[in-house]
Each structure stands twice: as structure tokens, then as C-alpha cells.
Amino acid sequence: MSNSLHRLDLNLLVTLDAMLAEQNVTRAARLLNLAQPTVSLQLGRLREMLNDPLLLPGPRGMLPTERGRELRGPLREALAALEGALSPTVAFEPLLSTQTWKVAASDYATAALVWPSLGPMRRLAPNTRLALLSKYPTDLAHDLENGRLDLALHIRDEAPPKLRQRSLVHERYVLAGRCDHPALASRLSLKAFCKLEHAVMSPNGAGFVGSTDQALAAKGLERRVVLSVPNFNSLLSALAHSDLVAVVPERLVRDEPALLVQEPPLSIPGFEMLMLWPERVHRDPAHMWLRELIASNVPGTPNPQV
Incomplete structure (x- = not known):
């Protein structure tokens, strides 16, 4: 030595x-x-x-x-x-645990991936606590590696490298508007779709262009985007209280009685949601339990992990 x-x-x-x-x-x-x-x-x-x-x-x-x-x-x-x-490896006992987990999740990830596991978490580990935080991709790896976060739920396209990951869902887009929207009573043509007033979710603020606009531009078309909001909760509320329509992830509106949903009149690429965590907790029994709880309560969850 x-x-x-x-x-x-x-x-x-x-x-x-x-x-x-x-x-x-x-x-x-x-x-x-x-x-x-x-x-x-x-x-x-x-x-x-x-x-x-x-x-x-x-x-x-x-x-x-x-x-x-x-x-x-x-x-x-x-x-x-x-x-x-x-650190000795000890079995994780959910009923006895007083763990506080810190999970980074957007409002979409919260609704589609976290809420389905909240009931089982409260039943199986009643003394634990869950803190949900919003984080940008540039912060994720740093905060996961330094213990400020335990887990992150994020899209594959923006996932920081060198983190462990597990694919949770492949999401698709649908067109949504209020349940009695006159334009959505029948299937929209692409021309009618472009003439409607649209709303978009822009997490970085004040953006009026998304993947739908890119798909339209490839066909030499454009739509009328008149409202930009910072999260999906605001977007769905705007749809329910106006004649605006929006292209949204299907899981957010699948069981929403206030909204009418149909296939958009053009193909729009979806996205893949990942569960991300650092190497430091990969073999931690409590963390393994949390990951499996979330993954097992998302319908259609694939199994590959890296």
C-alpha cells in the first residue's frame, strides 16, 4: 500500500x-x-x-x-x-419502511405512470412518503448521482446518458376537444383539422410549435395554434372550457368524460417513456422495490432493462 x-x-x-x-x-x-x-x-x-x-x-x-x-x-x-x-444488503420490508422517495416526473409522467402505483404504494408501504419534482434533463443525471433524486421518469429522446433505464410505455397521440365539440362529431379531414383553433403544451414556455406542426410542414401545411400552456393539466382544462382542440398523449384522455377523442387526420410520431436511475442505487433493495412497483402498475410495461 x-x-x-x-x-x-x-x-x-x-x-x-x-x-x-x-x-x-x-x-x-x-x-x-x-x-x-x-x-x-x-x-x-x-x-x-x-x-x-x-x-x-x-x-x-x-x-x-x-x-x-x-x-x-x-x-x-x-x-x-x-x-x-x-453496506450490508438487507431485505426491504415495505410495511416497516419510513423511506422518503424523490421522483422527477412531468405532469404527463405523474398522471400516466405514478398515479397508477400510488394506491398500491400506500397499501403496501403505508409509512413511506413520495416527493414528486419537476426537473429539466440537464439536471437529472447530476441530481440522481448526488442523491437529490432517487428516480426519474422521462422521454427517451432527452434521457441523459450513463444512467440505468427501463422502458415503461410507448405513447401515441390523439386529437381531443370538449365532449360536445361540433367539429368532432365526425372524423375530421386534414383540411378541417388545420382550420380549427389549436392549443399546445410548451414546457419551456410560450412555444407554439410541436411534433404535429413538423408532421404538417412535411406535407406543406400548417395549423392555427392560438394557445400555449406550460403543462398538460392546463391544456385539458382549456379544451373542456372552449372550442379549442389539441393533439395530446392518449393516456391523458383515455378515460376523460369531459373530452371527445378521435384519431388525428395525419400520422404523428409518438414517444417512449423511460424510468431512469443511477448506478449507486441499482442494487438497493428499497429502490428495486420502488422501480418494480411503478413498472408493474403501468399497463403493457415491457421488461428490458440496461
Whole structure:
């Protein structure tokens, strides 16, 4: 064993891992539940021990040196392996668990994938808690790897790489409007479809173009989009209280009595929803139970995992 390992305090490696992840002393101290001066002192010891600044002041916090960047991946893997080796594997007992799970899910993923498992979760694990959060793809991998999230439900096209994943549903689009909408009494032609006033869901705000517009553009056509809302709940409410129509995921309106649903008059590509999680919890019994609970309560769930 090298002399450097004999002199090394494992707590320093945990601090370095947090600093490389957060690139900010205050946030790293909060994550480690330590005082900021303590983290600064430990960073100083690491710099002396490794003979490198490791992180330097930057425009928005601290930036890792080349040595710091080289250390980040191997250090994260080593700490995860050590934690796994030292943590005894115990069977998860849902009835006794007081676990709080943090799951990232859009309003679509919540309605289509989380709500079906909520009843079984409350019955089988009555003392657990579930926190649902909205997260953008750029935040997902970071928050999953650092424990701020336990699980994420997201579309395949925007799934961050290097995360474990399981396919849950392949979703298709339908056309929806209020139940007594005069234009939806019979099957719409493509020309009539384009003349109607449409609403769209734009999660990033104020967008008026979606996959439907791309499919129309390929045919040299366009529709009239007059309303943009930030989530599907608002979209469905707008449809129920107006003459607007919208192209929406089928699972959101399959059993909605206030809305009339029909096939859109053109082919619109659907999307695939994934369950995403980090390597650190892949073999954790509690996490495995949660994943299986959600997957088993989604109708038509495929089995492949990677």
C-alpha cells in the first residue's frame, strides 16, 4: 500500500467528491452537513496532499483543474464501490419502511405512470412518503448521482446518458376537444383539422410549435395554434372550457368524460417513456422495490432493462 493511502483521511475524499460535483464551497458544505470553514480547510489539506489546486475560482463558483477533472470519475466510482462493499444488503420490508422517495416526473409522467402505483404504494408501504419534482434533463443525471433524486421518469429522446433505464410505455397521440365539440362529431379531414383553433403544451414556455406542426410542414401545411400552456393539466382544462382542440398523449384522455377523442387526420410520431436511475442505487433493495412497483402498475410495461 502506498504512503499516500496511509496518510489519507477518507472524509477528505468525500469532501473532494462533493466539491467536484458542486464546484461551490457553500453548496458542498450544505450537502455534507458541514460548516463552510471546515470544507475550506479540508480542501486545503487535499491540495497539499495531492500537490494540485484541484479547484480554482471561476466566474460562477469554482472550476476544476485538469487534475481535478481526471479525479472526478474514478473517485465517484471508488466511493460508490466502497459504500456498496460496506453496506450490508438487507431485505426491504415495505410495511416497516419510513423511506422518503424523490421522483422527477412531468405532469404527463405523474398522471400516466405514478398515479397508477400510488394506491398500491400506500397499501403496501403505508409509512413511506413520495416527493414528486419537476426537473429539466440537464439536471437529472447530476441530481440522481448526488442523491437529490432517487428516480426519474422521462422521454427517451432527452434521457441523459450513463444512467440505468427501463422502458415503461410507448405513447401515441390523439386529437381531443370538449365532449360536445361540433367539429368532432365526425372524423375530421386534414383540411378541417388545420382550420380549427389549436392549443399546445410548451414546457419551456410560450412555444407554439410541436411534433404535429413538423408532421404538417412535411406535407406543406400548417395549423392555427392560438394557445400555449406550460403543462398538460392546463391544456385539458382549456379544451373542456372552449372550442379549442389539441393533439395530446392518449393516456391523458383515455378515460376523460369531459373530452371527445378521435384519431388525428395525419400520422404523428409518438414517444417512449423511460424510468431512469443511477448506478449507486441499482442494487438497493428499497429502490428495486420502488422501480418494480411503478413498472408493474403501468399497463403493457415491457421488461428490458440496461
